[in-house]
Amino acid sequence: MTKLIRKTALIVLSVVVLAAAATYAGSERRLHKRYPLPVAEFHADSGLPIEEASRRARSFMCLGCHQSAGNVLFQAPLVGTLVAPNISRIAPAYSDGELERLIRHGIKKDGTAALVMPSATLAHLADDDVANIITWLRSLPQQPDAEPSTSSFGPLGRVALALDKLPFEADHTPSDLPALRHRPDDLGSYLVANTCSHCHRLQTDSEVDGRITPPLAVVAQAYSLAEFTTLLRTGKGIGNRELGLMSLVARADFSNFDDAEIASIHEWLQTDPQDGSPAHP
Numbered sequence: 001m002t003k004l005i006r007k008t009a010l011i012v013l014s015v016v017v018l019a020a021a022a023t024y025a026g027s028e029r030r031l032h033k034r035y036p037l038p039v040a041e042f043h044a045d046s047g048l049p050i051e052e053a054s055r056r057a058r059s060f061m062c063l064g065c066h067q068s069a070g071n072v073l074f075q076a077p078l079v080g081t082l083v084a085p086n087i088s089r090i091a092p093a094y095s096d097g098e099l100e101r102l103i104r105h106g107i108k109k110d111g112t113a114a115l116v117m118p119s120a121t122l123a124h125l126a127d128d129d130v131a132n133i134i135t136w137l138r139s140l141p142q143q144p145d146a147e148p149s150t151s152s153f154g155p156l157g158r159v160a161l162a163l164d165k166l167p168f169e170a171d172h173t174p175s176d177l178p179a180l181r182h183r184p185d186d187l188g189s190y191l192v193a194n195t196c197s198h199c200h201r202l203q204t205d206s207e208v209d210g211r212i213t214p215p216l217a218v219v220a221q222a223y224s225l226a227e228f229t230t231l232l233r234t235g236k237g238i239g240n241r242e243l244g245l246m247s248l249v250a251r252a253d254f255s256n257f258d259d260a261e262i263a264s265i266h267e268w269l270q271t272d273p274q275d276g277s278p279a280h281p
Contacts, residue, residue: 020155023159026161050135054139059257066087071146080154083151089143091134096134106169128182191261191264221272233250
């Protein structure tokens with residue numbers, strides 16, 4: 001009986017070790033998957049003064065995730081730690097073309113994919129705004145990395161990687177969008193598509209990190225322009241309410257919209273746009 005128990009235990013242990021090795025190998029293969037999209041010729045010069053280029057760039061949600069020196073986005077025992085890296089240190093190592101590919105397609109300098117990079121949203125940016133973001137990134141003083149400075153994965157995180165269950169947006173970002181050199185005349189629709197649509201749909205609920213986000217066009221009907229301006233500038237909803245993630249993103253990013261941009265967003269949302277309209281999946 002003792003001999004049988006030992007033999008069974010050895011078989012079980014062997015299976016566990018083989019499964020762990022296969023999971024680790026599969027997760028490493030996923031992390032190091034290369035994407036063939038070439039680096040495009042791109043020169044980051046929108047013609048705007050650095051102050052205006054930086055203001056426009058800051059509205060596109062970079063600081064909300066990365067902050068000034070990197071930021072922990074998610075941390076859980078056995079799953080791992082997901083870090084938005086220190087962009088003040090990383091940007092100088094990239095050419096303008098490599099940064100354009102990272103922003104629009106979620107592909108890093110080495111050809112692997114960035115994790116939880118909102119490239120499916122930023123893919124629709126005009127060349128001028130991509131140039132504004134790059135110009136702003138290059139103006140940032142380099143900061144020491146916040147700790148932890150890199151993502152790490154526990155056993156459950158490794159399983160998710162091996163099963164391809166983590167959000168690499170390079171897999172979902174269109175590579176053949178029509179070129180858009182400048183911001184379009186329909187500025188409200190454009191700004192919603194490149195900022196708000198990362199979390200919100202227009203007419204139906206969406207889900208972000210396990211939380212329900214309401215339909216943007218429906219909610220906006222309840223806001224006057226003054227109330228909408230207060231929301232984007234301070235993160236405070238009607239009745240001086242804190243709105244969780246929305247409040248954080250508004251204060252970090254959307255507070256950089258100027259009055260004309262806020263008015264254009266509000267005006268377009270009042271037209272009751274529908275899901276599935278151009279640039280709004």
